[in-house]
Amino acid sequence: MTEGWERRLRDQGFRITPQRQLVLEAVEHLRHGTPEEILVEVQRTASGVNLSTIYRTLEVLEDVGLVTHAHIGHGPPTYHAVDEHTHIHLVCDRCKAVQSVPASRAAGFVDALEAEFGFRTDISHVSVHGLCADCKDRSFEPEPDDPL
Amino acid sequence: MTEGWERRLRDQGFRITPQRQLVLEAVEHLRHGTPEEILVEVQRTASGVNLSTIYRTLEVLEDVGLVTHAHIGHGPPTYHAVDEHTHIHLVCDRCKAVQSVPASRAAGFVDALEAEFGFRTDISHVSVHGLCADCKDRSFEPEPDDPL
DNA sequence: TGTCTGCTGCAAAAGGTTCGCAGCGATGTC
């Protein structure tokens, strides 16, 4: 688990609680998790934890820079720990598979946006949608009903 | 307004209704519109139109390829007509301003994803988040409460 | 050990989207 997370919280005036530790562990374990998924993971250890606590905790952990979230389209946001390398999510609109790609692959694009429009991109915040290699070749087949 | 929209609908077995015409006009007029904003625009002409009709109509119009939607983060999706040039939305996380950039600016990035991962990107579907030129320079000031 | 105040669980509210249903009206036919 991210070392120094306790300091991170305490330094900003937050308290250390079991719930916060469990949420952080869950996020790191899941790598990509929606609040609901994080709740389930946390409840494997502490069944009494409430969903609203998950939301409030994620907000706090994001405040102190221990986690971030990204949007992958219609669904709820997914959270992940910040100690991992920054990455981009490639979301397949057909099979819903999520693939992670180093953010460095977008460096040229990001630099161009900054140079041309003065826009400083947070590339990891929103996912890239499209068709994955597998689905691209199968696009004539009927869509799966609910691949999740 | 997009010519041939009636044919587009009829060919797929859909009916032509005033509501569908108004929604399409609203989307084209607004350029970027959430369902709620589209409702308001439509109601300037026909006050009786219901929000659920907006949702259902947008779904139909998207089915036949007359509109598409994109996600700009937390909020609801925004719809736009497909006859415009494909573009990317740059969303400022601070002032919420949305800037449109030709999708061609991402060509290199898109091509790289296809070459390296076989991923065919629909670059316009999800917005790019970050800080616009103005906010980048003012990032030490307090955030505006609600810039909308 | 005790006090203070932040944090949590619970329940209700809020916001956005979907659904069921009855009636209306666009379409094709006569």
Place this chain on the structure above:
DNA sequence: GACATCGCTGCGAACCTTTTGCAGCAGACA
């Protein structure tokens, strides 16, 4: 032009995710 069909709409309720208010609990510090 009138008629029958069934797709579309308006309405209200349901749903799902996220937020909020509140009372009680518990972490931090003395």
